[in-house]
Amino acid sequence: MAGDANTVLPEVSSSARKVTLFLLTATYFFSYMDRQILSILLEDIKADLLLNDAQLGYLSGIAFALFYATLGIPIASLADRKNRRNIIAVALTVWSGMTALCGLAQNFVQLLLARIGVGVGEAGSSPPSHSMIADLYPAEKRASALAIYSLGVTLGAFMGTFLGGNVTHFFDWRTAFLVVGIPGVILAILVRLFAVEPPRGMSDLQKAVADDAPSISASFKAMWKNPAAVHLVMGVTITSLIGYGLSLWSPAYLIRNFQMTEFQIANYYAPVLALAGVAGTIGGGKLADRLAARFGLHTQSWMIFALKTCAFPFLLIFYLVDDIYLAAGAYAVALLLQSCYLGPTFALIQGLAPLRMRAVWAAITLFIINLIGLGIGPTAVGVISLQYQGWFGLNDAESLRWSLFTIAMMTPWAIWHYWRGGVFLKRIEAERAEAKMQPA
Template identity: 60%
Template sequence: MSSAAPHVPQEIADTLAMKRRGWTLALLTTAYFFSYMDRQILAILQELIRADLHLSDTQLGLIGGLAFALFYATLGIPVARLADRGNRVNIIAIALALWSAMTAVCGLAQNFVQLLLARIGVGVGEAGSSPPSHSIIADLYPPEKRAGAMGIYSLGVVLGAALGTLIGGTVAAFYGWRAAMFTVGLPGIALAVVVKLFVVEPRRGLSDAQIVAEGEKKGAIPPLSEGFRAMFASGPAFHLVMGVTITSMIGYGHAHFGPSFLQRSLGMGITDIAWIVAPIGGVMGTISGVAGGWLANRLAVRHGLHAQSWMVFGLKSIGLPLSFLFYLSSDPWMAIPLYWLSILLVSTYLGPTFALIQGLAPLRMRALWAAITLLVINLIGLGLGPTLIGVISDLLRPQFGEESLRWAMVTFAALTPWALFHYWRAGALLKRRQQAAG
């Protein structure tokens, strides 16, 4: 069951939680996978939706970006407060059922406003997923193994985006975009029941015996304002949040309009994207997430936690030229391998970033720090990424026509060095902290 019965001795409950942590991580990753599949399916469908509902790129960006993110991000804070006090498994299960149902409702939309409201519903539901999941993972895995666990959890991003594109594109090619929404959304309701029945609710601080021994576990949960103050007073945490936010803004914008770019500028069909580009991209992202988490753990053991931040800096620096070559290419079968290779290099950042932030967070603020991170990531990254690319594309359309989207994508890629600076700086501050600790 999701939590131990009250009469079960704590030692037995702890042993059971640790024994089943692999199963728990797998189910949390699957829920995150469904979250991203439901979120990103709009990308492969939006050319069909644009034609059916007569939408502009700005409207498409709003539906996939700001309108979704406002609710997804802001509701994450109260959800995190609940997660720091109550049963995290219940929160995740209820949220999963809600966002899955609202994804299916998107298939009933007849105009921009209806689709916008349905996507807001998806955002409301998805707000209940990541903060409690991060908190559970941090309780089940000690700091030296946490980046690897978070790396596996982050596979939900690449696998969800890939499978959402594969399933959504395939169903849409034969039965239309509305059927694709139903197909992707409804199975998540059944998964919510599985999550409720089998995910472990561990004791808080289970994998941080030293912190708990020092007494941090006891006492009232700090107020929300203290969570913000403590997080942004930490130099490493501030730069990690900035780095992941800028990276996410670029990534969300590119992911949302990526299939449209492939169709408009490279002339690819929806089935080519669904059956070739997305599956291999998902494999590359999976390798990147798992290998990145493994490498981050190895670097932390050998050199210290600061090496994890510098790992992200190095791999993203190598991947940046590949991104430019991809967006500037005119031959799809020369461009796509560049895209796959760039995924392999740049998709390693989520696991180490979230693991480092959880390691820096006070024990009773872990879900709150995860929610604050996600608030900033999603208001700025998810909210502005797709929206700004849509706006830039529409502004450039009089000059570049259908190629306006290509130049909007290139503009966003050029922001990457800003994110790189913050990852470098976070590593420098973490190293200084490590040296001061002796």
């Protein structure tokens, strides 16, 4: 395992680590901006291409997630053997170009194919990034580093909403896709030129042998046999299913139920949520590192359990009240409390993973998260909304409200997995402590 907090990492300078973390975070930012922009454009796309809620759900969820998730694992296996930085740069170029092509789509099939292309490109980003960050930062600093990286989620989602709403207001939804897609190619060049590829195992004071990377099936089996990892993956997957479903449909919910415009959502609603998300993400990462240093790594999982429990009532309020200020305030509080989970969860999983399985363990996690969370979450919201219209005769606004409420009610399931994950992590820590006390 990692050394103490004063460990010197001579292979990569402090400034190089910071630059690399910044570029990886910027890449993750572009990833989320390019996928999240669709949410603010759904109503315009629906009207222009004459789509229903189920079709919008497919575009938001399974069309992207199926390819994003399945390709992530073989690319991660490649990343455990080849240069991770170069893989990320190529992937960024691909998905940025496909995002721009979304703006040229003339019908549902063309837009579907372009979204699939975005998913194919983004498959090569996160697993290699997780592996690089785990090598750049020791275990006692990893949650904070991955929390910074996870800012790409909140800031990317905000910028996708902000740019999408404003560009659509002044131009149209097609121009919005072009505006967010093209700059990614420039970032890809910066990643290739200035990000560093760290030695594998650098931050763990041990080195992985170049030809000892296990197979994908061996990585699956190793992860499945680790109950702490299984519960963490389940917790983050259910959380992501809820989060993707709610966030991707929130602009449509606000437009239909509160008569907000895309411009208002982009300039007044989104910035508040961005601030809450950034505070929750950074604060959660720092709190997780402090708890781990004082009480053990298992407390990071229990921290998520506690904060998500506190957030749950505020999340439900968002869908039960008709006052926009009360609804938005409750959602901001919920986001502040529940945004703590990404950095600590990924840090714990990387800490549990063997050195030569890190990228693949990250890819397995992201495969499950994205196939189930991103694939099913937004799709389920759209399908359930359409079903509620048929079953109960609800209009577009009310069917979407109760569809989102239905998905939000899954939160206690995720909370339970984080509690159980902490239980098993505590056992692992006790076993490792006992092993260290045994004579050589």
